[in-house]
Amino acid sequence: MSLLPFVLMTSVGAVLALLFRRNERIATAIAVVCLLGAVVTALAIRPGQSVVVGGAGFATTEYLRLFLVLGAIAGLLLAIVGQAVGSRRDVPAVTLGVLATSALALSLPDARLAVLAATASGGFGALVTLVPIGGRGGSTVGTRVLRATVVAGTMAIAATAWIGRDLTDLAAQPVVFGLAYLAFALAVAIRFGAIPAHGWAARLTDTVPESTLPLVTAWAPAAFAVVALAWADSSIAPLLVDLDAVRFVVLAIAVISIVLASVAAFVQEDIEHVVGYAIIGDAGVVLLAIAALDPAAWAPARTWILAFVVARSAFAAWAAATRTAFFTGRVADLRGWAIRRPDLAAVLALVVIASVGVPGLAAFDARAAIVGLAVDGPFAALVLLGTLTPLAYYGRLFLVGLGRPEGRQGGGGAWRPVVAPVDLTDLRGWLARTWSANQAVTAMGGAALLAILALAVSAGAFGTSQAAAGLPPTLDVSTESFVPGEPGPEAPVDSDAPSAPAVDGEASGTPAP
Amino acid sequence: MVALAVVGGAVVVVAARDTRTVLLALAVTLVASPLLADPLATPLGLAARFVGAILAVYLLWVVARERGVVGILPSPTGGSRIGWPAEVLVAGGAAVVGFVAHGLGAPAGGPPLASAATANPAALAVAPVATGRDVMRVGTGLLLLIDAALLVRIALGGTPGDVEQLVTAAMLIVLAGALAALAANARADGTGGYAFSDPGRVRVRREPDAHPLDQA
Numbered sequence: 001m002s003l004l005p006f007v008l009m010t011s012v013g014a015v016l017a018l019l020f021r022r023n024e025r026i027a028t029a030i031a032v033v034c035l036l037g038a039v040v041t042a043l044a045i046r047p048g049q050s051v052v053v054g055g056a057g058f059a060t061t062e063y064l065r066l067f068l069v070l071g072a073i074a075g076l077l078l079a080i081v082g083q084a085v086g087s088r089r090d091v092p093a094v095t096l097g098v099l100a101t102s103a104l105a106l107s108l109p110d111a112r113l114a115v116l117a118a119t120a121s122g123g124f125g126a127l128v129t130l131v132p133i134g135g136r137g138g139s140t141v142g143t144r145v146l147r148a149t150v151v152a153g154t155m156a157i158a159a160t161a162w163i164g165r166d167l168t169d170l171a172a173q174p175v176v177f178g179l180a181y182l183a184f185a186l187a188v189a190i191r192f193g194a195i196p197a198h199g200w201a202a203r204l205t206d207t208v209p210e211s212t213l214p215l216v217t218a219w220a221p222a223a224f225a226v227v228a229l230a231w232a233d234s235s236i237a238p239l240l241v242d243l244d245a246v247r248f249v250v251l252a253i254a255v256i257s258i259v260l261a262s263v264a265a266f267v268q269e270d271i272e273h274v275v276g277y278a279i280i281g282d283a284g285v286v287l288l289a290i291a292a293l294d295p296a297a298w299a300p301a302r303t304w305i306l307a308f309v310v311a312r313s314a315f316a317a318w319a320a321a322t323r324t325a326f327f328t329g330r331v332a333d334l335r336g337w338a339i340r341r342p343d344l345a346a347v348l349a350l351v352v353i354a355s356v357g358v359p360g361l362a363a364f365d366a367r368a369a370i371v372g373l374a375v376d377g378p379f380a381a382l383v384l385l386g387t388l389t390p391l392a393y394y395g396r397l398f399l400v401g402l403g404r405p406e407g408r409q410g411g412g413g414a415w416r417p418v419v420a421p422v423d424l425t426d427l428r429g430w431l432a433r434t435w436s437a438n439q440a441v442t443a444m445g446g447a448a449l450l451a452i453l454a455l456a457v458s459a460g461a462f463g464t465s466q467a468a469a470g471l472p473p474t475l476d477v478s479t480e481s482f483v484p485g486e487p488g489p490e491a492p493v494d495s496d497a498p499s500a501p502a503v504d505g506e507a508s509g510t511p512a513p
Numbered sequence: 514m515v516a517l518a519v520v521g522g523a524v525v526v527v528a529a530r531d532t533r534t535v536l537l538a539l540a541v542t543l544v545a546s547p548l549l550a551d552p553l554a555t556p557l558g559l560a561a562r563f564v565g566a567i568l569a570v571y572l573l574w575v576v577a578r579e580r581g582v583v584g585i586l587p588s589p590t591g592g593s594r595i596g597w598p599a600e601v602l603v604a605g606g607a608a609v610v611g612f613v614a615h616g617l618g619a620p621a622g623g624p625p626l627a628s629a630a631t632a633n634p635a636a637l638a639v640a641p642v643a644t645g646r647d648v649m650r651v652g653t654g655l656l657l658l659i660d661a662a663l664l665v666r667i668a669l670g671g672t673p674g675d676v677e678q679l680v681t682a683a684m685l686i687v688l689a690g691a692l693a694a695l696a697a698n699a700r701a702d703g704t705g706g707y708a709f710s711d712p713g714r715v716r717v718r719r720e721p722d723a724h725p726l727d728q729a
Contacts, residue, residue: 056676135698
């Protein structure tokens with residue numbers, strides 16, 4: 001199965017990098033090489049494969065491949081940016097761990113197993129808080145991250161266990177279905193740090209560098225959210241049960257997160273907190289998709305998830321590059337940044353277009369579709385306007401950037417690479433000097449690449465929309481069985497749900513109930 | 514007997530202050546939990562869970578052991594604020610609720626004892642998870658909580674398959690490994706043991722309404 005090399009590369013790489021963590025150079029080298037390998041092995045994943053092992057199975061989809069490719073590239077670029085601007089030593093290893101567990105979560109057709117893998121992903125995320133000296137504060141925050149992960153995982157495991165059995169002799173009130181749905185939806189909200197469950201995410205933002213934030217608060221929960229969407233669409237949405245009261249709760253959390261996160265980002269005094277709240281605000285749209293409880297939201301929700309995690313990675317990289325260029329992250333001290341560094345302004349402009357979007361971009365249309373499916377009537381227009389509130393804090397950043405600097409400030413650092421003539425007698429020293437002289441440029445380059453990638457994903461490049469419209473992992477496509485006596489390859493699933501263009505052998509369409 | 518081991522282990526985990534005692538009890542709970550399934554899991558699945566549980570606790574044990582030679586002294590956890598008898602009562606009440614609510618409205622795939630045992634770690638874990646002020650106490654509470662969720666899975670859905678047991682074991686190891694790293698990091702910083710850096714919400718102790726007669 002083509003997924004195996006990726007899982008091996010990322011999981012073994014994560015373990016090795018963590019084992020060698022006392023030697024930062026070796027650990028980082030191992031992790032970066034494995035991240036490069038992860039990009040290659042993710043590209044080699046073939047959609048439409050499935051394998052049955054001991055009654056359970058793994059299946060690959062085009063969406064899984066795209067998620068992992070983008071995750072590996074974004075993780076690699078964030079790791080490089082982190083090395084350039086200063087980050088936590090475990091971040092590359094944690095990235096590998098998150099990728100490995102996300103691969104498992106997105107390839108397991110059984111939601112009961114997928115939530116276990118997605119919960120483990122959060123366990124890796126807590127490790128970014130570790131610091132070698134004065135680690136008590138980091139451990140405190142890391143424990144809070146772990147608490148959010150485990151509480152969310154517990155709720156999701158219980159919800160999937162309740163639904164994932166024979167319910168033909170159901171004696172309970174239908175409201176129990178609503179409680180199961182609510183438990184999983186709240187679990188997603190907790191994992192994303194949605195308001196009002198944002199306390200751990202806010203403390204995390206206080207503690208870790210901005211370049212590590214998307215890993216813990218966006219990429220790891222994203223896989224969890226995709227599992228939740230698949231579960232809700234297959235287990236809850238087909239039920240003829242009135243769940244309006246429960247949906248209202250999820251809807252309220254989503255809308256509150258979208259609006260208040262933008263307000264919080266607007267009033268923050270440093271850019272890493274702006275990044276943190278921006279992620280929470282975008283995650284609110286994911287919660288809107290879960291609140292929609294409609295199979296039609298499947299494709300737009302998954303499109304939005306991909307666009308949002310890559311765009312927020314780019315925003316975090318921009319924040320890291322800006323902090324390095326101006327030696328400060330305080331918004332008030334960044335007056336004139338856009339004039340001094342037009343390249344950084346261009347990167348932020350790309351991030352704005354990728355994250356807020358314009359009509360016609362896949363991400364923008366996906367978000368509008370989600371809002372339309374989740375909310376009816378005039379309130380839908382208000383919520384749609386609410387999703388545009390990030391323009392307020394972006395506008396503030398640009399206004400500050402165009403302002404006149406107060407007093408004498410640094411010029412924003414060099415924006416061109418500085419490369420001295422190669423010293424063949426001291427190649428290692430030359431490399432070290434060149435790296436040291438170009439750290440700001442490296443951070444800027446990483447941010448620019450991520451911004452371009454984000455814009456491409458937001459525009460629907462790489463077949464994002466088609467991949468998002470594909471079925472969740474299913475064992476009914478070209479089954480390879482390791483169990484004696486199991487049936488061989490079967491015909492692809494014939495879904496009677498609305499179909500979308502087929503992608504590389506993957507049956508497409510919204511998931512059948 | 515197995516259910517009693519799960520319940521007893523959970524009570525000791527939340528009530529004891531000595532870290533090694535807590536971890537030993539946690540090991541008992543994590544090892545005994547998959548044995549509540551009926552029918553029992555296959556040997557391969559059980560082996561995976563046993564290895565996962567033991568390795569998870571061993572990672573914490575490595576952090577918790579005292580090393581007087583290098584100046585690392587025993588670090589107790591917060592322990593129970595209401596004492597072990599109260600925790601036993603909580604566990605008993607939770608067991609009754611779990612047993613009565615078996616299946617939660619539909620025929621369950623697992624035994625009623627699993628439901629009874631499910632409620633114990635869940636109820637007992639609430640206090641350390643919500644009010645714990647040190648890494649080890651919150652962390653062991655979290656492991657109890659996730660074990661309760663796994664027991665719910667057994668009680669409602671029946672015996673998990675081999676792959677599920679394997680994924681479960683891996684998840685336990687990852688969570689315990691992360692917890693061990695966090696605990697080691699806290700313990701290596703100063704003399705505060707596993708305590709959080711911030712005291713959290715300060716509890717205001719209310720003064721007695723009446724003064725003793727001899728001071729009046």
